[in-house]
Amino acid sequence: MTDPAITKPGPDPVVVAIDGPAGSGKSSVSKQVARRLGYGYLDTGAAYRALAWHALERGIDTSDAASVLDVSGDFDYAISLDPDAYWVRVGASDVTDAIREPRVADAVSGVARVPAVRESVNALFRALVARSGRPGVVVEGRDITTVVAPDAPVRILLTAAPEIRAARRSAELTTQDAATVAAALHQRDASDSAVVDFLTAAPGVEVVDSTPLDFDQTVDAVLGVIQAALSAPTVDPLQTGA
Numbered sequence: 001m002t003d004p005a006i007t008k009p010g011p012d013p014v015v016v017a018i019d020g021p022a023g024s025g026k027s028s029v030s031k032q033v034a035r036r037l038g039y040g041y042l043d044t045g046a047a048y049r050a051l052a053w054h055a056l057e058r059g060i061d062t063s064d065a066a067s068v069l070d071v072s073g074d075f076d077y078a079i080s081l082d083p084d085a086y087w088v089r090v091g092a093s094d095v096t097d098a099i100r101e102p103r104v105a106d107a108v109s110g111v112a113r114v115p116a117v118r119e120s121v122n123a124l125f126r127a128l129v130a131r132s133g134r135p136g137v138v139v140e141g142r143d144i145t146t147v148v149a150p151d152a153p154v155r156i157l158l159t160a161a162p163e164i165r166a167a168r169r170s171a172e173l174t175t176q177d178a179a180t181v182a183a184a185l186h187q188r189d190a191s192d193s194a195v196v197d198f199l200t201a202a203p204g205v206e207v208v209d210s211t212p213l214d215f216d217q218t219v220d221a222v223l224g225v226i227q228a229a230l231s232a233p234t235v236d237p238l239q240t241g242a
């Protein structure tokens, strides 16, 4: 049975914030956790990827911040928060699959390092959660536990050893050899971690290391953290002297 604290509808959806490096399982695990809880699922990386796709379509150099900012002015972005019907659109184009292509992954860090872009998408993420109509939303990315939703009642850093992450990603991508996939993944982490720290857990953030776990075990570990956090008393009796 699901804990009432997990399903209780309220004015604001419960936010489950999950960060982690590339290939740590954030999207796949968060989606399954959202399904199990009846929550929405928000993939924040999709916004950066979609903007990178949009910039590439316009022939923009994504390492040039001014050009990225310029092209973000006519970025008509939409995303589904339904874990069973996930899609991403830019204008009339369905870019759900296109934003996973290696050319987009290679360009996305340039887009993500523009501060005005980050501010704008962060405001969008908060608005999407607020109007989700769900009792909760699992929000995953790189700075959700620290910037987008630092006050979320559940904050998790989902990690795995670098070679494990590279092997999992390589198993998905059949168009590139394993060494190329691993190099791209580590390069993206290096670029991204210069902008936000998602390699160490901020105070109060629970670490789930999926290195020794299979997919279902990882989902169960994340659900365990959520269950514990949402069942815990909100007022610490030690702090109040009770």
Ligand SMILES: Nc1ncnc2c1ncn2[C@@H]1O[C@H](COP(=O)(O)OP(=O)(O)OP(=O)(O)O)[C@@H](O)[C@H]1O
Residues within 6 Å of the ligand: 020, 021, 022, 023, 024, 025, 026, 027, 028, 029, 045, 168, 169, 172, 210, 213, 214, 215, 216, 218
């Ligand atoms: N614990 C696990 N055991 C085995 N495979 C896993 C596990 N967790 C995730 N995977 C698989 O690893 C791959 C990468 O996972 P996923 O795409 O969810 O990572 P991600 O953190 O969202 O990556 P990115 O940040 O690059 O989008 C997927 O094929 C997923 O099914």
Ligand SMILES: Nc1ccn([C@@H]2O[C@H](COP(=O)(O)O)[C@@H](O)[C@H]2O)c(=O)n1
Residues within 6 Å of the ligand: 022, 026, 044, 045, 046, 048, 049, 108, 109, 112, 140, 141, 142, 143, 144, 188, 192
């Ligand atoms: N909160 C976030 C989420 C993502 N990014 C940037 O987007 C890229 C793609 O993210 P994925 O989760 O789909 O891999 C990622 O490499 C970051 O550049 C971000 O900055 N903040």
